[in-house]
Amino acid sequence: xxxxxxxxxxxxxxxxxxxxxxxxxxxxxxxxxxxxxxxxxxxxxxxxxxxxxxxxxxxxxxxxxxxxxxxxxxxxxxxxxxxxxxxxxxxxxxxxxxxxxxxxxxxxxxxxxxxxxxxxxxxxxxxxxxxxxxxxxxxxxxxxxxxxxxxxxxxxxxxxxxxxxxxxxxxxxxxxxxxxxxxxxxxxxxxxxxxxxxxxxxxxxxxxxxxxxxxxxxxxxxxxxxxxxxxxxxxxxxxx
Amino acid sequence: xxxxxxxxxxxxxxxxxxxxxxxxxxxxxxxxxxxxxxxxxxxxxxxxxxxxxxxxxxxxxxxxxxxxxxxxxxxxxxxxxxxxxxxxxxxxxxxxxxxxxxxxxxxxxxxxxxxxxxxxxxxxxxxxxxxxxxxxxxxxxxxxxxxxxxxxxxxxxxxxxxxxxxxxxxxxxxxxxxxxxxxxxxxxxxxxxxxxxxxxxxxxxxxxxxxxxxxxxxxxxxxxxxxxxxxxxxxxxxxx
DNA sequence: TGTATTTTCATTGTCGACACGAAATATTCA
DNA sequence: TGAATATTTCGTGTCGACAATGAAAATACA
Numbered sequence: 005x006x007x008x009x010x011x012x013x014x015x016x017x018x019x020x021x022x023x024x025x026x027x028x029x030x031x032x033x034x035x036x037x038x039x040x041x042x043x044x045x046x047x048x049x050x051x052x053x054x055x056x057x058x059x060x061x062x063x064x065x066x067x068x069x070x071x072x073x074x075x076x077x078x079x080x081x082x083x084x085x086x087x088x089x090x091x092x093x094x095x096x097x098x099x100x101x102x103x104x105x106x107x108x109x110x111x112x113x114x115x116x117x118x119x120x121x122x123x124x125x126x127x128x129x130x131x132x133x134x135x136x137x138x139x140x141x142x143x144x145x146x147x148x149x150x151x152x153x154x155x156x157x158x159x160x161x162x163x164x165x166x167x168x169x170x171x172x173x174x175x176x177x178x179x180x181x182x183x184x185x186x187x188x189x190x191x192x193x194x195x196x197x198x199x200x201x202x203x204x205x206x207x208x209x210x211x212x213x214x215x216x217x218x219x220x221x222x223x224x225x226x227x228x229x230x231x232x233x234x235x236x237x238x239x240x241x242x243x244x
Numbered sequence: 245x246x247x248x249x250x251x252x253x254x255x256x257x258x259x260x261x262x263x264x265x266x267x268x269x270x271x272x273x274x275x276x277x278x279x280x281x282x283x284x285x286x287x288x289x290x291x292x293x294x295x296x297x298x299x300x301x302x303x304x305x306x307x308x309x310x311x312x313x314x315x316x317x318x319x320x321x322x323x324x325x326x327x328x329x330x331x332x333x334x335x336x337x338x339x340x341x342x343x344x345x346x347x348x349x350x351x352x353x354x355x356x357x358x359x360x361x362x363x364x365x366x367x368x369x370x371x372x373x374x375x376x377x378x379x380x381x382x383x384x385x386x387x388x389x390x391x392x393x394x395x396x397x398x399x400x401x402x403x404x405x406x407x408x409x410x411x412x413x414x415x416x417x418x419x420x421x422x423x424x425x426x427x428x429x430x431x432x433x434x435x436x437x438x439x440x441x442x443x444x445x446x447x448x449x450x451x452x453x454x455x456x457x458x459x460x461x462x463x464x465x466x467x468x469x470x471x472x473x474x475x476x477x478x479x480x481x482x483x484x
Numbered sequence: 485t486g487t488a489t490t491t492t493c494a495t496t497g498t499c500g501a502c503a504c505g506a507a508a509t510a511t512t513c514a
Numbered sequence: 515t516g517a518a519t520a521t522t523t524c525g526t527g528t529c530g531a532c533a534a535t536g537a538a539a540a541t542a543c544a
Binding site (some may be wrong): 263265266299300301302303306321322323346 | 506507
Binding site (some may be wrong): 261262263289290291301322323324325366473 | 516524525526527533534
């Protein structure tokens with residue numbers, strides 16, 4: 005299941021400042037988990053991580069506790085810590101929550117956005133366009149997440165933003181898993197929808213923002229479901 | 245700001261099994277934070293905690309990281325960890341999210357509840373009634389939270405349940421803070437509303453569940469706001 | 485040869501000690 | 515006397531070592 009980086013690069017042996025260790029480990033592992041560089045369900049060895057980062061196990065462990073708190077990792081007491089498996093059984097609930105958060109955050113953004121925030125969102129839309137032009141799928145996935153996270157932040161409700169970002173991150177793993185089915189047409193649909201969303205937020209049209217957010221969510225859910233179905237068809241091709 | 249337990253009781257020096265320490269510390273501190281036994285903003289000393297629980301600082305620290313992950317505690321690097329302050333500035337957003345989660349979880353409960361879950365919810369309603377009869381305010385606050393958490397669980401969406409429980413817990417601190425304004429009339433209104441909510445869930449009437457959930461949320465928000473206003477009026481009485 | 489029991493082994497959970505950082509306090513200098 | 519600087523103090527962040535645990539390997543037994 006390895007993607008572009010099968011073996012994580014050894015970090016340079018830089019003397020890190022006190023208190024930087026856990027944060028670095030946390031961010032690095034979070035990235036690798038969301039990029040599927042670390043396979044879901046695979047075990048994580050504290051000692052190897054300690055060697056890799058050139059620090060002792062204590063800060064590694066604290067990073068693991070933080071990762072577990074965000075559900076990125078599951079701890080089996082006295083045994084292993086494993087990368088959180090992708091929970092396909094909960095997918096319908098995931099889609100439901102994702103859809104609601106799309107709507108709520110986009111509504112609030114339309115109501116509460118400042119000019120600065122609007123500019124930041126527009127900037128991300130440009131970056132996304134560039135990624136689409138370059139057919140850079142990983143970049144598209146990452147920027148798409150940042151685009152919606154920026155919208156959520158402009159809505160200024162921490163509770164929604166936190167949940168939404170978590171859902172978007174979990175969605176990143178799903179998209180990565182099925183990104184092979186990305187064809188040229190789909191990203192351009194997203195691009196158009198993002199444009200409409202941006203316009204509704206700029207015009208502070210809450211109901212329009214709500215409608216396009218719901219449509220956008222449905223679009224994405226449908227795409228992932230299609231990708232999964234195709235994937236299953238591929239599996240069905242093997243002899244039984 | 246101390247309530248009924250100003251000095252946390254010294255725990256008996258029981259030899260705890262491996263791996264039980266962090267959980268015990270986490271649960272105990274979470275309880276004390278939500279009960280306002282630990283004052284919001286007050287510093288937490290790792291060494292004192294280690295002595296209190298009879299374990300070393302390492303598991304204490306892991307518990308702190310977990311508490312920080314749930315927002316119950318704030319870590320100031322190289323300095324302190326403090327009990328999370330109550331963020332009055334974010335109160336409107338808190339109320340907004342609380343209200344939406346009330347609605348969503350109650351809707352889903354009406355749609356998805358099993359007979360067993362219904363019985364469990366009804367049981368908690370009885371416990372709540374008993375607490376009201378006994379005028380036991382702390383019990384009322386705790387059981388009320390458990391009642392709605394049970395409803396959320398019956399809705400079977402982990403994402404909503406997690407956020408809702410977090411919001412309910414944060415609300416517990418607010419209720420504790422203002423529970424002096426609890427008069428005999430209010431709890432009985434809640435009791436009635438809970439009854440209606442239960443009936444809607446039992447009848448699997450999603451729209452009715454939604455309506456009563458929204459009304460219930462508004463009721464609670466209004467009560468807390470009233471309590472805060474009264475509180476401010478009391479402050480206004482002192483000489484300036 | 486197959487099953488139950490013991491031993492080994494790998495990996496975690498916990499500990500005590502020490503190094504580092506920021507604030508509080510004492511000291512110097514104008 | 516007051517500001518700038520050095521020193522102390524206090525608590526955290528990190529380390530290396532060790533004990534507990536559960537799985538796997540080795541052994542005993544029928």
